[in-house]
Amino acid sequence: MAQTAFGPGPFILTVNGGSSSLKVALFRDENPPVSMVRCLFSRIGFPDSLMTVVSGTTKKPESRTLAVPDHAAGMDLLMHWLEQAVGLGNIRAVGHRVVHGGVTYSRPERVTPDMLAELRRISPYDPEHLPSEISLIEAVGRRCPGLFQAACFDTAFHHDLPRVAALLPIPRRYDAQGLRRYGFHGLSCAFLMRELTRVGKTGEADGRIILAHLGNGASMTAVRRGRSIETTMGFTPTSGLPMSRRSGDLDPGIIAYLARTEGMDVERFHRMVNAESGLLGVSELSPDMRDLLAQEARDPRAAEAVALFCYHARKAVGALAATLGGLDTLVFSGGIGEHAAPVRARICESMEFLGITIDPRRNQAGEPVLSRQDGQVTVRLIPTDEETEIARSVHELLGME
Template identity: 40%
Template sequence: MSEHVLVINAGSSSLKYSLVDAKSGEAAATGLVERIGEDQSHHVHHGPHGDADDDHPVADHEAALEAAVRAFETHGPALGDVDIVAVGHRVVHGGDQFAAPALVDDDLIAAVTDLVPLAPLHNPANLEGIEVARRLLPDLPHVAVFDTAFHQTLPPYAYTYAVPSAWREEYGIRRYGFHGTSHSFVAGQAARLLGRDVRDVNLIVLHLGNGCSATAVRGGTSVDTSMGLTPLEGLVMGTRSGDLDPAIHGHLARVAGRSAEETDRALNSESGLKGLSGANDFREVSRRRAAGDERARLAFDVYCYRLKKYVGAYYAVLGRVDAIVFTAGVGQHAADVRAAALHGLEGLGIHVDPVRNADPDDGFASTEDSPVAVLVVPTNEEWEIARQAVEVLASR
């Protein structure tokens, strides 16, 4: 018997949804409402009875979810005809309060509201999605799944910043990490590819999309991760800088008169691949690089060099590595990134096979005799959210 979960990911001006079978991972329907609150919103729905692709004003998230329900009725499957056991919500920041998914109640809403200062761009939108869904679907249990939860297993020496104690104690300044739902799912899938229990393997998981993060996974638990208090730290990303000297804020304030807000905005929205090459889409960076664009070439080199540094660092953290795992859009599709990031690491037992890497249809991009496997694993955060939601219900 299937156990369907309606998975909702509410952004500041978008609502992404998927009806997922928690057992098989199969999505019966998916949809996205974009540009909520603008004059012309966009809604696409893919269902078993056809697709919808409409442009019309959607005033708010409640109207967006109402549009989604209508699309289910028209293009299938009708929600009343499906055995939906829960609504699963992606919540970006759970602070140090949520190390696991949790049933939504008034106490959870209050706790996530208190965490808004740690994720001012994300948690308010996530909360709005939860509130709207609870009003429109009051008879279903709602479960919050936190991006940060998987990383709550980090030891104190890995999550603690060397800053004044008052910052840590009063303002929650520490490493939290993100993309946890993806890292958790991919670690499990990687272990299955290796034919081993996830509790017996050590992995370095590289989630490379517009946002990028690396995680050291020992026996199925996160022991270090590249993103920190915010998703800005770590790898070079589409528009985020990743690691940099923290004194840059003060330097720019002194020499350029830039405020902290201006610098934060630039580091999050105008840096990374975009700042280096003028394009944040890796496909466009690759096209320009192939055409001889020097800025794109430098962007590629910086991106891959940062990856290599984290692979080496996390190899040292783990001591033994069974696989390097690439996932998300760039990780799955950019064979040149995988090759460049791992080039020269043969001394660590990492041997990339050029033929398999070009088309890793079985999930392997390494040579048959490579001591450390190189894997390419598609992520599926919606399935992981659905699975975790069902686990919460089962534990009640």
């Protein structure tokens, strides 16, 4: 392979599309893959879209504003930039985060026409993510026909949930149509379990573990002997904990009530619970936990939103520990879990009955181990990295070709 701006190739490109963002990373194809550069397109669809590039060596971000009307446009801009920086011929494969794999996909797989047809079929499962993710795969295919592309599914980690955990209490005929609890943030969970195996005590990764992925999207997962046995998200990523803009679990009677009293239709309700609820809806100020923590002392709405988030997270820890029959390790991750020490402290407050006690100094400093030395439960902070997990999966798939 020819020398490039990021050294010799070949490279693996990872693509992680959110509802209004696009994260892309370039890795040298080694074992394990080596991060070279990361790029984030934020506020896609807005006039002030932002492209931020961070080198894997300097870690220094460089940003500029540009027009990115949709995810495919962002991908086209990125591929043009990569053509100049590394040459598209030096990219060996592209790995995509695909949020929903339905009942069919339980592991990363090479993209095929049949897979794209199945993803289009189940797009109603997740209209917030699947259509844009399909468009990203197609955009790469148009620019680089024949390039190896792989789909890495966020639901795969939870694919084999126990039947009782996956089953929805609705008429059985819908189960045959694929309506079940799926769980999400699986790429993050897989990465965290790899890291726990690496940094944890002997046998810790085989114990009773709760993974708390707390970011703009938030979920918790109970893991026993390395397998997901329960998780807070269900059929869609809207369910479970309150999140930045998503409501989390709601009484389904609210849908009928708003339809009768406000004439709210399905699309309007969908928009409300996915974009206008959660921290933003309760606070009426911001979906960003950093803003709310900064304002909670002077604005009761901010204080209430933070309290609600921590309350539901603490409740979820208790429920998941019950499914595990106890708890050995609690892992905090995601943007809030990694950076919001007050939130971690409040979630763990009054949890001594489960053996959870955190050291205030360690927590404030964001140390890798947050629990007290005499704590029965090891409380850890492990930064997640979905892009690295995608790159590892693609590297393994290439080795099987």
